[in-house]
Amino acid sequence: MLKIENLHVRVAGKDILKGLDLQVKAGEVHAIMGPNGAGKSTLGNVLAGRAGYEVSAGSIHFEGGNLLELEPEERAAAGVFLAFQYPVEIPGVNNTYFLRAALNAQRKRRGEAELDSMQFLKRVREKLAVLHLKDELLHRAVNEGFSGGEKKRNEIFQMALLEPKLAILDETDSGLDIDALKMVADGVNAMRDPARAFVVITHYQRLLDYIVPDFVHVLADGRIVESGDKSLALKLEEHGYSWIAERKLAGAA
Amino acid sequence: MTQAMQRAEPAPREVPPSPGNEHIVEAMNRRYDAGFVTDIETDSLPPGLNEGVVRWISERKGEPAWMTEWRLAAYRHWLTMIAPEWAKLRIGPIDFQTISYYSAPKAKYKSLADVPKELIDTYDKLGVPLHERAKLAGVAVDAVFDSVSVGTTFQKELADVGVIFCSMSEAIRSHPELVRQYLGSVVPTADNYFAALNSAVFSDGSFVFIPKGVRCPMELSTYFRINAGHTGQFERTLIIAEEGASVSYLEGCTAPMRDENQLHAAVVELVALDDANIKYSTVQNWYPGDENGVGGIYNFVTKRGDCRGARSKIVWTQVETGSAITWKYPSCVLRGDDSVGEFHSVALTHHHQQADTGTKMIHIGRNTKSKIIAKGISAGRSQNSYRGLVKIEKGASGARNYTQCDSLLIGKQCGAHTFPYIEVKNPGAIVEHEATTSKISDDQMFYCRSRGIAEEDAVSLIVDGFCKQVFRELPMEFAVEAKKLLDLSLEGAVG
Numbered sequence: 001m002l003k004i005e006n007l008h009v010r011v012a013g014k015d016i017l018k019g020l021d022l023q024v025k026a027g028e029v030h031a032i033m034g035p036n037g038a039g040k041s042t043l044g045n046v047l048a049g050r051a052g053y054e055v056s057a058g059s060i061h062f063e064g065g066n067l068l069e070l071e072p073e074e075r076a077a078a079g080v081f082l083a084f085q086y087p088v089e090i091p092g093v094n095n096t097y098f099l100r101a102a103l104n105a106q107r108k109r110r111g112e113a114e115l116d117s118m119q120f121l122k123r124v125r126e127k128l129a130v131l132h133l134k135d136e137l138l139h140r141a142v143n144e145g146f147s148g149g150e151k152k153r154n155e156i157f158q159m160a161l162l163e164p165k166l167a168i169l170d171e172t173d174s175g176l177d178i179d180a181l182k183m184v185a186d187g188v189n190a191m192r193d194p195a196r197a198f199v200v201i202t203h204y205q206r207l208l209d210y211i212v213p214d215f216v217h218v219l220a221d222g223r224i225v226e227s228g229d230k231s232l233a234l235k236l237e238e239h240g241y242s243w244i245a246e247r248k249l250a251g252a253a
Numbered sequence: 254m255t256q257a258m259q260r261a262e263p264a265p266r267e268v269p270p271s272p273g274n275e276h277i278v279e280a281m282n283r284r285y286d287a288g289f290v291t292d293i294e295t296d297s298l299p300p301g302l303n304e305g306v307v308r309w310i311s312e313r314k315g316e317p318a319w320m321t322e323w324r325l326a327a328y329r330h331w332l333t334m335i336a337p338e339w340a341k342l343r344i345g346p347i348d349f350q351t352i353s354y355y356s357a358p359k360a361k362y363k364s365l366a367d368v369p370k371e372l373i374d375t376y377d378k379l380g381v382p383l384h385e386r387a388k389l390a391g392v393a394v395d396a397v398f399d400s401v402s403v404g405t406t407f408q409k410e411l412a413d414v415g416v417i418f419c420s421m422s423e424a425i426r427s428h429p430e431l432v433r434q435y436l437g438s439v440v441p442t443a444d445n446y447f448a449a450l451n452s453a454v455f456s457d458g459s460f461v462f463i464p465k466g467v468r469c470p471m472e473l474s475t476y477f478r479i480n481a482g483h484t485g486q487f488e489r490t491l492i493i494a495e496e497g498a499s500v501s502y503l504e505g506c507t508a509p510m511r512d513e514n515q516l517h518a519a520v521v522e523l524v525a526l527d528d529a530n531i532k533y534s535t536v537q538n539w540y541p542g543d544e545n546g547v548g549g550i551y552n553f554v555t556k557r558g559d560c561r562g563a564r565s566k567i568v569w570t571q572v573e574t575g576s577a578i579t580w581k582y583p584s585c586v587l588r589g590d591d592s593v594g595e596f597h598s599v600a601l602t603h604h605h606q607q608a609d610t611g612t613k614m615i616h617i618g619r620n621t622k623s624k625i626i627a628k629g630i631s632a633g634r635s636q637n638s639y640r641g642l643v644k645i646e647k648g649a650s651g652a653r654n655y656t657q658c659d660s661l662l663i664g665k666q667c668g669a670h671t672f673p674y675i676e677v678k679n680p681g682a683i684v685e686h687e688a689t690t691s692k693i694s695d696d697q698m699f700y701c702r703s704r705g706i707a708e709e710d711a712v713s714l715i716v717d718g719f720c721k722q723v724f725r726e727l728p729m730e731f732a733v734e735a736k737k738l739l740d741l742s743l744e745g746a747v748g
Contacts, residue, residue, distance in 0.1 A: 049703070088694070090697055093715065103705070
């Protein structure tokens, strides 16, 4: 589904990603871990198409097509979703209205029929039930006055409603208490599907107790330096990121 | 206790450099759909202004002598005045001798049935159908074309319930006693420079009278159209709601695209007696000039409502997207005890447009309340100022005001300014003022786009959210119109 080869990315004149390779198949959950400043969020932003991230070398293919050629809204319609680390407030714009505009814009771009309010509302109710969310969320403006936890839950709700093929979660666990964390994880687990892939970017192993990944990758200094199964995350938790650096050094010697 | 609160917005967060906002700035291209000219034979005065012109207009309209004298007094006073310079506006010198003060279609129409096709078509194109089969359902329209009203719909239906809705010229002829009693009673002829000029040379406008206890059964509206070149439009509107009466009135305005600046100096007076309710909404879309700031209307307007009676209420709602320069402050004089004044405004400026607009709330009666919600959107190289006065007179015990001014900036070359004036002479009054400034951030744009919403739709979504509080106040169909107009004004904003 997703194939990243030798990806180099510059942000504000600084090299952040320096030859990153990653392959994700449908149905898989990949966790990307790594120390602060390793380029984890850069990866999420590049995949979603944020401006200011210059790809200086390498390629990203999504379902066989060149993802880098697409505008952010085209990537969304193609099935790429980024759950933001810091979701943005849009004052005065009703959450339901925003989501319907988003969903219908995507459907229109894909040549699918747009949903009318009744159809849309039905879908909303279904998703709310699955995620155990209150509909109070629907009547508020997009993220306006939301607590940190509410914002993250709203991201997961948007993901559930937009039903992407590839969902990238950028530190969705940061700033969440344990109950909110479980709720977010439940939402993600409910959406696991043989046709859908997840890239879960996180700093801590904690989230992976609830969202069990198929693969764990360690991102350090702009590359993936170590890949393994979920046990890798536990080792990292035990030894810290310096353990990876030391192992690399030992390997080089 | 007197409170004056000011809340400043925290400095905008640093975002990584990105072309997002420059896109918005660069590609902002405005389309002006109402910019066409109607080819019709007119009767125009040659440019110039003197007592003879004032007399000519009055005579042309068959006015009584007192009206001619009223105009002349205003004219003589105007000669002693100087144009106001306190607004944050750059106004080129206006040569009042180069303006024609009267232009009207040559023929006279007894009824709407006589109005020629070109004119009917003009209003059709502007979305204001006047003919029988297509009249806007539930909205009576007075159509003012340059200096005269060319027709008013639903006059008979309104007369059946005692409502008078006609052109000002007709009102002076048919209801002189009402006009004489109320005209200039809210905005005196010597009130200000442009009001004095208007009093001398006003050519038409709308007159509304809602008798005691009557709720006007439909929306009333006036559609102002400037067509001829080198002319000024000076209309005068007077709305009177007697005890317990209520009315909702809307005005719309457009003009052809020309590279000259045309002057529009109107006066609107509202009078609300005991328990009366007047809701006055404006969708102003005068030609704003081109992207280099050439041409466009100078919109210098005095609007004031007098809550003369106890428990009366006047609500101003305005959506201002047009004009090269806007100078207007729809105000409320809260004379009656327990009277209420409200002002809801969206002012959008783009390219080189300038707006200095706001309101005045003068609290005189006891327990008077006022609310001000002003939203300014600046784009391009435009300058957008909110200027408002809240004045609590000595006797206004229990007075309350709440003011909220929000500015939204699109791009880096525009300006937003807020000038709140607060004068409190009664220690029991409560006055609150809140102001915020924000901009459409690259983060917001990217957030919308990453959800599948294209750039242009994202801008309109964000602007619409910003204006929501005001749009809620507009009559339903006009809220839709206003939203469309805003989208159109921001069309090509990104690309």
